[in-house]
Amino acid sequence: MDGRDAAEFSGGKEDWARAAAEAERCAAFVPDVEEELVVAEGRSCYDCRYRRWSATSFTCHGPANAVAPSVSAHPAVAKRP
Amino acid sequence: MRILLSIDDTDNLESRGTGELASLIAEDLELFGWGRSRHVTRHQLLLHPDIPYTSHNSAMCFEAEIDEEALEPLIRHAGAFLQRESAPGSDPGLCVAVVDRVAGVEMLHFGERAKETVLTKEEAYALAARLGVHLSEHGGTGQGVVGALAGAGLRLGGNDGRMKGSLDIAGVMSVADLLGVPGVDAIQGMEGETVAPEDLVRVADKPKTVMVGGRSVLMVAPAQPEDGVRWQTLHRRELRRF
Numbered sequence: 001m002d003g004r005d006a007a008e009f010s011g012g013k014e015d016w017a018r019a020a021a022e023a024e025r026c027a028a029f030v031p032d033v034e035e036e037l038v039v040a041e042g043r044s045c046y047d048c049r050y051r052r053w054s055a056t057s058f059t060c061h062g063p064a065n066a067v068a069p070s071v072s073a074h075p076a077v078a079k080r081p
Numbered sequence: 082m083r084i085l086l087s088i089d090d091t092d093n094l095e096s097r098g099t100g101e102l103a104s105l106i107a108e109d110l111e112l113f114g115w116g117r118s119r120h121v122t123r124h125q126l127l128l129h130p131d132i133p134y135t136s137h138n139s140a141m142c143f144e145a146e147i148d149e150e151a152l153e154p155l156i157r158h159a160g161a162f163l164q165r166e167s168a169p170g171s172d173p174g175l176c177v178a179v180v181d182r183v184a185g186v187e188m189l190h191f192g193e194r195a196k197e198t199v200l201t202k203e204e205a206y207a208l209a210a211r212l213g214v215h216l217s218e219h220g221g222t223g224q225g226v227v228g229a230l231a232g233a234g235l236r237l238g239g240n241d242g243r244m245k246g247s248l249d250i251a252g253v254m255s256v257a258d259l260l261g262v263p264g265v266d267a268i269q270g271m272e273g274e275t276v277a278p279e280d281l282v283r284v285a286d287k288p289k290t291v292m293v294g295g296r297s298v299l300m301v302a303p304a305q306p307e308d309g310v311r312w313q314t315l316h317r318r319e320l321r322r323f
Contacts, residue, residue, distance in 0.1 A: 013321075014318075016318070032098075032136075033097070033098030033100060033101065034098075034100070034245070034246065034247070035098060035100040035123045035139075035141070035243070035245045035246070036098065036123075036136075036137050036139070037317065038317050038318060038321055039317065039318065040287070040317050049094060049136065050094060050136075051136065052134075052135070052136045052137075053128050053136065053137050053138070054128055054130075055128045055129065061094065061136075
């Protein structure tokens with residue numbers, strides 16, 4: 001997986017509220033292993049094993065058929081140019 | 082002899098994490114009577130489109146004190162373990178460095194560069210050969226050798242990484258009591274402040290320690306003065322730079 005075609009979260013790495021809200025309504029959320037958790041309280045896209053970190057944010061690689069439509073279509077997620 | 086064992090790129094989106102594999106190797110090391118291991122640390126490497134990491138590009142490393150004759154069996158065991166247990170599609174790498182035999186500055190420099198620039202397998206193998214460090218690949222493209230060597234270098238430097246796992250403590254504790262908790266070598270303020278043994282610390286649930294000065298350090302910050310509590314532990318969010 002290279003992540004180059006996936007949508008990037010426009011909130012960057014420190015939009016804690018939005019990352020939590022997105023994860024709350026995502027059907028594909030799966031917590032990552034302990035050492036990769038950065039929030040570790042409730043749900044957050046930042047803690048999901050399907051997020052792939054980039055230099056400035058992350059891209060979501062959740063199973064396409066399980067990701068809630070609101071995640072990929074939400075304004076917080078922007079397609080890379 | 083003191084060694085560092087570092088692994089990288091063993092997982093995929095569905096598998097066990099690289100940290101768990103590092104812990105299992107550390108457990109085996111003790112189970113086979115080869116020596117004693119210490120904290121597994123996680124080291125963040127560069128996030129860049131040209132690096133084929135799974136999701137976070139972190140290497141995992143632990144230190145151990147082993148018998149000299151256990152070195153080769155350990156390397157063979159760890160290599161076979163990675164070959165067998167790494168996830169499909171991963172590119173696992175293994176580094177084992179004997180601390181007293183390596184030029185620490187060069188190892189650390191490689192680790193620091195791996196946080197800032199894209200490095201190649203060829204560079205990693207060339208440095209490992211020059212330093213007499215074991216470096217091997219165990220599946221896929223073997224690209225994980227870069228991160229494995231970098232992880233060992235950063236651990237050798239002693240000022241990078243977060244400990245795998247968290248402390249099973251919470252509530253208000255004195256600095257002296259916290260220093261008695263297994264896994265805590267020292268306590269210090271995030272801005273370099275020193276703490277006194279009698280100072281009280283408000284400990285959040287399952288705090289995490291980081292590697293500073295070669296020790297497992299519980300970082301604290303000034304707390305809102307209440308009931309004599311002077312410090313509070315930091316949230317994971319605030320430890321991301323380690």
